[in-house]
Amino acid sequence: MNKDFMQRALEEAKKVIIDVPICAIIVKDGEIISLAVNEREKTGFVTSHAEILTLNIANKKLNNWRLNDCDMYVTLEPCPMCGWAIQNARIKNLYFGSYDHNYGAISTYNLFKNSSTKVFGGILEKECDEILKNYFDKLR
Amino acid sequence: MNKDFMQRALEEAKKVIIDVPICAIIVKDGEIISLAVNEREKTGFVTSHAEILTLNIANKKLNNWRLNDCDMYVTLEPCPMCGWAIQNARIKNLYFGSYDHNYGAISTYNLFKNSSTKVFGGILEKECDEILKNYFDKLR
Numbered sequence A, B: 001m002n003k004d005f006m007q008r009a010l011e012e013a014k015k016v017i018i019d020v021p022i023c024a025i026i027v028k029d030g031e032i033i034s035l036a037v038n039e040r041e042k043t044g045f046v047t048s049h050a051e052i053l054t055l056n057i058a059n060k061k062l063n064n065w066r067l068n069d070c071d072m073y074v075t076l077e078p079c080p081m082c083g084w085a086i087q088n089a090r091i092k093n094l095y096f097g098s099y100d101h102n103y104g105a106i107s108t109y110n111l112f113k114n115s116s117t118k119v120f121g122g123i124l125e126k127e128c129d130e131i132l133k134n135y136f137d138k139l140r
Helices: A003-014 A050-062 A080-088 A125-139 B003-014 B050-062 B080-088 B125-139
Strands: A023-028 A031-037 A070-076 A093-098 A118-120 B023-028 B031-037 B070-076 B093-098 B118-120
Touching: A003 A023, A003 A031, A003 A070, A003 A093, A003 A125, A023 A050, A031 A050, A050 A070, A050 A080, A070 A125, A080 B080, A093 A125, B003 B023, B003 B031, B003 B070, B003 B093, B003 B125, B023 B050, B031 B050, B050 B070, B050 B080, B070 B125, B093 B125
Parallel strands: A070 A093, A093 A118, B070 B093, B093 B118
Antiparallel strands: A023 A031, A023 A070, B023 B031, B023 B070
C-alpha cells in the first residue's frame, strides 16, 4: 500500500464539479494505469461511478477484463455495483478512504466475503471524509 | 408485464457467441428503447453485462441517468453489480427469467430490500434455463 496514490486520488477528487467528489485509481507494478472521477451527473450515465470508469480504462489498456495484478485506490468505499465489478475484475487489493455505512459494499452488504480481492478501509480517512463533508455542506 | 419482451430477449440471447447467453431489454411506454446482450468476453470489459449495456443505451437515449418509467426484462437474474445499477437507475419493474442462486442480487444477496424497483422472477423460466443449460453443456 502506498498512501501517495490515495493522496493523488484526493487531489483529483477535489477538482470534481457538480458530482459527489470521488476518485479512483488503478495501479499496476507501482504505476498508475487508470484514473477516473465520479461523473454520473456530468455524463447522465447511472454507471459512471469513478470505480467503473477506472475499470473500463484499465480493461481497455490491458485488453483484458481480468486485472489480477492490479490494486485500486478509491476515496470512498464502493457501492455494491462497483464492489462487485472490482472483485469480478480480480483486483488484488482494494484500498478505500471513507467508510460508507449506508450503502457500502463491504460495511453494509459484506459482498467481499468470498472474494479473492483483499480490502483495506480507512486509508487517509480523515482527509477523504473532509472532502465529502465540504461537498454536502455546500449543498445545504 | 408482457411476456413478448422476454420472448424477444430469449431470441437475442440465443444469438450470443462466446459469452454466456444473456439478453436485457428496457421498455418504456410499451416500446423497446434499449436491447443488449452479455459481451464481457467479446469486448474485454468486466462491466459489459447485458443489463449495464442496456442501461447505458437508455441513459444516452433519454439523456438522463434516471429511468423512472422504464421496465427491464432480462433472461437471468442480475448479479449485484447489475442489480445495484438497475435500482439506482430507478427502473420501475424488473422482470427476470432464470434464478441465480449463487450470485443473484435478489436470491443470494437480497439487495432490493429497500429499493423502489419491483422485482418479478421466473418469467419464461424454463426457456431461460434451457439456453443457459445448452451453453454450459457445450462447454463441457
